[in-house]
Amino acid sequence: MGRGTMHGARTFWVLSLALAGLGGPVWGAERAANVILIVADDLGWGDVGFNGRTEWTTPRLDRLARQGTVLNRCYAAAPICAPSRGAFLTGKYTIHSGVAKNGDDLPADQVTIAEALKPAGYATGLFGKWHHGRPPQGQRDYVHPLDQGFDDFFGYTDATAALEKFPRELWQGRSKVPVSGYADDLFTDRALEFVDRNKAKPFFLYVAYTATHFAVSAPAEEAERFAGKLPEPDPELAVSANYAGMVTRLDHNVGRILEQLERLKLTNDTLVVFTSDNGATFEQGNQGASATLDSNRPFRGQKRTLWEGGVRVPGIVSWPGHVAAGVVSQDLTHLTDLLPTFAAVAGAAIDPAWRVDGKNLLPVWLGREAAPERTLFWVWRAEGADQIAAMRGDFKLVVTRSGKPELFNVASDPAERRDLSAAHPELAESLKSDLDAWLSTAIK
Numbered sequence: 001m002g003r004g005t006m007h008g009a010r011t012f013w014v015l016s017l018a019l020a021g022l023g024g025p026v027w028g029a030e031r032a033a034n035v036i037l038i039v040a041d042d043l044g045w046g047d048v049g050f051n052g053r054t055e056w057t058t059p060r061l062d063r064l065a066r067q068g069t070v071l072n073r074c075y076a077a078a079p080i081c082a083p084s085r086g087a088f089l090t091g092k093y094t095i096h097s098g099v100a101k102n103g104d105d106l107p108a109d110q111v112t113i114a115e116a117l118k119p120a121g122y123a124t125g126l127f128g129k130w131h132h133g134r135p136p137q138g139q140r141d142y143v144h145p146l147d148q149g150f151d152d153f154f155g156y157t158d159a160t161a162a163l164e165k166f167p168r169e170l171w172q173g174r175s176k177v178p179v180s181g182y183a184d185d186l187f188t189d190r191a192l193e194f195v196d197r198n199k200a201k202p203f204f205l206y207v208a209y210t211a212t213h214f215a216v217s218a219p220a221e222e223a224e225r226f227a228g229k230l231p232e233p234d235p236e237l238a239v240s241a242n243y244a245g246m247v248t249r250l251d252h253n254v255g256r257i258l259e260q261l262e263r264l265k266l267t268n269d270t271l272v273v274f275t276s277d278n279g280a281t282f283e284q285g286n287q288g289a290s291a292t293l294d295s296n297r298p299f300r301g302q303k304r305t306l307w308e309g310g311v312r313v314p315g316i317v318s319w320p321g322h323v324a325a326g327v328v329s330q331d332l333t334h335l336t337d338l339l340p341t342f343a344a345v346a347g348a349a350i351d352p353a354w355r356v357d358g359k360n361l362l363p364v365w366l367g368r369e370a371a372p373e374r375t376l377f378w379v380w381r382a383e384g385a386d387q388i389a390a391m392r393g394d395f396k397l398v399v400t401r402s403g404k405p406e407l408f409n410v411a412s413d414p415a416e417r418r419d420l421s422a423a424h425p426e427l428a429e430s431l432k433s434d435l436d437a438w439l440s441t442a443i444k
Contacts, residue, residue, distance in 0.1 A: 041213035044280030044295025060255030068318025079310035091339030091356040095442035103133040114149030125152035128208030211246040214285035218245025233288030243289035331371035397431035
């Protein structure tokens with residue numbers, strides 16, 4: 001179905017919702033809803049006001065949270081950039097998407113959210129970080145976002161280049177162009193242009209910010225607001241001030257997008273999801289900022305671990321008039337759920353051949369169904385790490401290199417301090433069995 005057949009797209013959208021048991025259209029507009037996905041980079045669960053941060057403020061994100069539903073138990077599919085992004089873009093676990101390590105590139109035959117929504121008449125744009133690695137065997141070059149369903153692209157394609165907060169050049173489509181300024185400001189500028197150009201038709205906008213990934217550097221005026229006001233691992237470097245400045249500038253840029261929607265009277269016709277690709281890092285490149293500021297509080301762990309601090313991320317979904325406002329949801333949300341959920345919003349068909357792992361959460365977000373009961377899985381066996389994990393309800397099994405499974409109730413023990421495997425041996429054994437069965441489905 002091409003862009004010239006919008007009436008057919010809308011009809012199919014209505015029919016698909018009816019078939020999904022949603023009772024027909026969820027709002028009375030003449031067009032399908034826009035979808036905006038905003039993803040921060042290495043942003044800790046505890047770095048935002050709606051999750052309790054008080055050392056700095058995130059008023060635009062907090063307003064979005066009040067306007068929508070906070071996904072309190074929102075989980076990335078991996079504790080590191082490329083596998084996490086490959087998973088939520090395809091709706092598939094890392095062992096099925098072809099991106100299991102940070103150096104892996106998304107295989108060309110994988111279907112992204114953008115490719116899923118385009119047949120329903122959506123304009124698609126990506127502004128920010130596109131993380132590519134080595135081309136898969138048999139593939140001559142890395143996959144470009146314009147080859148994966150995106151009409152517009154402006155940003156980084158290389159993860160190393162994405163360390164630059166003040167780049168001198170970025171990719172515009174398939175060509176590099178000179179630029180000047182703070183990277184996330186530039187991405188927002190282009191995102192606003194995209195929204196304005198496509199305001200008369202449904203669009204999918206993916207904004208992949210580089211905050212708060214290292215290098216830890218914010219615009220000078222942003223960092224200066226926190227000079228001398230935060231604990232610093234090295235007072236001469238002011239990394240905590242710069243880290244806080246990255247978060248507040250991120251908040252500012254999200255606010256710019258939300259204000260654009262309001263100006264164009266698109267707020268009620270747009271589903272917005274805000275999240276992060278993984279938890280905050282305590283690694284050398286972060287210069288001690290996230291550790292000093294306790295970015296993943298109250299959780300254990302960090303990026304590149306499967307403790308809650310590595311995979312539990314900030315989450316908001318907002319769609320005024322459709323998604324409940326002012327609610328903090330304890331339902332499990334996994335970022336692989338984004339593709340099937342966005343497809344449901346767009347009325348786009350999911351081909352069974354894609355083998356999507358995520359669940360369509362639209363009926364849950366609309367308050368029409370209970371969250372699905374399921375077991376979630378993770379694996380991180382790269383860069384010297386060896387961890388696997390499974391979660392069912394409040395219980396999470398984590399198996400480290402030592403091989404001893406540990407069972408935690410992450411609702412009552414979010415810091416994962418108390419191993420309950422001896423108290424619940426049957427549950428621990430069941431989760432381990434399911435985890436082993438899941439690992440056996442990995443694409444070789």
